[in-house]
Amino acid sequence: MSNSALFLVVFLTAVLMVVAALLIAWLLAPKSTNPLKGEPYECGIPTRGSSWTQFKVGYYLYAILYLVFDVETVLLFPWASIMRNLGTQGLVCMAFFFIILTLGLVYAWKKGALEWK
Numbered sequence: 601m602s603n604s605a606l607f608l609v610v611f612l613t614a615v616l617m618v619v620a621a622l623l624i625a626w627l628l629a630p631k632s633t634n635p636l637k638g639e640p641y642e643c644g645i646p647t648r649g650s651s652w653t654q655f656k657v658g659y660y661l662y663a664i665l666y667l668v669f670d671v672e673t674v675l676l677f678p679w680a681s682i683m684r685n686l687g688t689q690g691l692v693c694m695a696f697f698f699i700i701l702t703l704g705l706v707y708a709w710k711k712g713a714l715e716w717k
Contacts, residue, residue: 661713665705672701 601609679686679694686693708714 625716658716661708665708666705668701672697 675697676694679690683690
């Protein structure tokens with residue numbers, strides 16, 4: 601079996617399994633026609649005023665910075681486990697990766713993205 605045929609089989613199997621799971625969940629899920637299901641509430645307490653509020657941009661900036669350094673940490677563990685096999689080239693590549701991350705952090709710091717206003 602060629603690589604493209606194998607890829608097609610795996611892809612079609614994945615799509616079929618997702619569609620099957622969604623179909624089974626839709627068929628077996630309890631259906632409730634209670635009009636209270638559509639009411640917006642939090643923990644049973646009705647809301648006061650509009651529930652659509654805007655968040656400060658600072659929250660999103662902190663979230664993005666967290667994700668960047670979280671991904672960096674996720675990439676660091678596999679690299680550390682095979683570092684001896686990679687040799688000098690692996691060390692140089694990871695140093696370059698850290699330099700790029702550090703420059704991004706310095707840029708965000710200089711722009712004031714880390715200051716809570």
